[in-house]
Amino acid sequence: MPLIANSLKGLNEMEGKNVFVIGAGSTKFGELWELGIRELISIAAANAAKSAGVGLNDVDSVFVANCFSGIVNSQLNINSICAEELGVANCVCVGGGDSSGAHAILQAANSVMSGKSRIAMAIGVEKTSDLSMSDIVGAVSCLADHEYEAYTGATLASLYGMITQKHMEKYGTTEAQIASVSVKSHSNAVNNEFAQFRFNVDADSVMKSPVVASPVRVLGSAAACDGCCAIIMCSGEAARKRRKKARLIGYGTGNDVVALHGREDITSFRALKDASRLALQDAGIGIQDISFAEVYDPFSIAEIISIEDLGISKAGEGGKFIENGFADIGGKCPINPSGGLKGCGHAFAANGVRQAMEAFIQLNGDAGARQVKNAKCALASCMSGTGSDAVVNIFSNE
């Protein structure tokens, strides 16, 4: 059955329905052996509340995103764990694979817009280091189509290997261009205090790193990690007097069939195209109006294709865009100034919230050495698996 177009009303169709981010907090991302899922939640939530200048008892509802707690941590009540740790009696899990964090933001925004919550928290948490490396590959494969892909032995890396191969064949994307994604991400992550990989890599090292699933290499793959990130949201009225804030000015969601074999073209993400078109339309802006973008980069090709699908470059020219430095901080359109999944570490359901935190930090001019100059409008795009689901959120400081 063909997927229908998104027919939801956008933010701007809803009179007076302004929603703002007024605070953001995080744990460090990485292999956090000393912290369990409860501690991760507590730390990020406390940091977010502090950032917003509110108490946790001011929070009316919590929307928590998590991918793997059932499989990895044998815990299916993450919303109850949140309630217990944070003392908030309205916690609900929200999800959709590794775009769960971005979904949690939408539901938190919706709760504010409906008038149900005065202050809502979106929080994304992941604790993957409780699994061995072979087990985590199996867990991550649950983000693909189990019946048609994972069951036959395909992993996320091998599926992205096929996507990469096809993109190289179709557009002539080069290994050097693919390597430039990791070089840029690591370079940005150096200046991000929350990032796992705060060191530079050069293109040669990336291109000589071991192959995971040809042509995908280790240094072109984001590593699964632990991390938790939270943002605090409220209505425009409540945000009026706040100095630090970012307005959610548009959003969109999109879907595609889960298995790659069902898609017309695997060198583009239809779900992302749909989601970004709707989000930009909702915000009433064009892609040229955004100051920077945080995109989904579990493997380098995903960032390259995202640049193309968002319309930041033409189709097939995403690799060149990065290689030419246009995606650098200071370039035409900085991509993943935070370091992205590659530099920060890939904390699955936490990623979408981390992207929104980067938007909040950048739009308030607080990003220090990785600050995007005159950042006024930020686009955050998140996907699940190989792009079965996409969410695009657009934030502004105006």
Add this chain to the structure above:
Amino acid sequence: MPLIANSLKGLNEMEGKNVFVIGAGSTKFGELWELGIRELISIAAANAAKSAGVGLNDVDSVFVANCFSGIVNSQLNINSICAEELGVANCVCVGGGDSSGAHAILQAANSVMSGKSRIAMAIGVEKTSDLSMSDIVGAVSCLADHEYEAYTGATLASLYGMITQKHMEKYGTTEAQIASVSVKSHSNAVNNEFAQFRFNVDADSVMKSPVVASPVRVLGSAAACDGCCAIIMCSGEAARKRRKKARLIGYGTGNDVVALHGREDITSFRALKDASRLALQDAGIGIQDISFAEVYDPFSIAEIISIEDLGISKAGEGGKFIENGFADIGGKCPINPSGGLKGCGHAFAANGVRQAMEAFIQLNGDAGARQVKNAKCALASCMSGTGSDAVVNIFSNE
């Protein structure tokens, strides 16, 4: 940290925010060997759409509840699976253990209230028969506290065994009273076309059935099963001309610490008490105003305590209430006219939606041989695990 009271605005505080159920559909519940999770979703959604007289392409957004797809079906993108099967490009997973279905209803209602969706679907799906019996016990234990309960070997059955034991000691609840829960549930399920166990059991058989975790017996435990249930929701304006409908007139959520050892009293569910107090307050009614209740009964004691916590009987008299026939269809306050989890089968995340379907059917006078006479107002209460989380929804046909 103590849990704070729910401070969300209720439905009735939000001017003109009427939300209605206008259709409901289900698969049969049971061991559905021939149906996968995709088929379950397709069948229930199609039945719900048919019941509402809408097309699936009229549905703006889908809120899908599922507990075990990651663990049991190795599939974490259930929202994308919904998008693929139903052709709706706005699908998000919503959850909180086995109360997920009730949470999905709240988020669907919220989406309608915010004006974001004109027509929203809440759907709960579970496919547990893909696991062996020993594996499902492990999976279900993820609904307890992993670190303090499941990790030490406690299962849901053993935790409910402790609760049952304590209730018997404190209040003198008898084995015969506990058995009367199953007798009633099976008797009601006989007349429910969707139920798994459509046969009568007598009290003697229940009391002689094997012990699972003393004093919990096999015939006092709901069996894990497969099933999917969906409801269609819209605004009051859109529902005005419809003949078949049920209005969501109040809701409440509550939380408690996850592990039993952290609670003051295990013979009562604090989360449920909080949720029902808030829901009744929201609806502006007293418990005496409800025509019947669908409650959470994974083990018989949960139904007994629910009757007490909801205020249908005094504390300690829930068992007597059922034994005296007051909970029968035709009794003072019918409980689980559908057959409950015991009679219908326990399809975890689907339960909350199934309860709302029963409310829709009963309030429109369509329940046939199990019809509650003059049913005007229905309360549905759902919990997760041993009551770490509770959601109460109240529906009316007026």
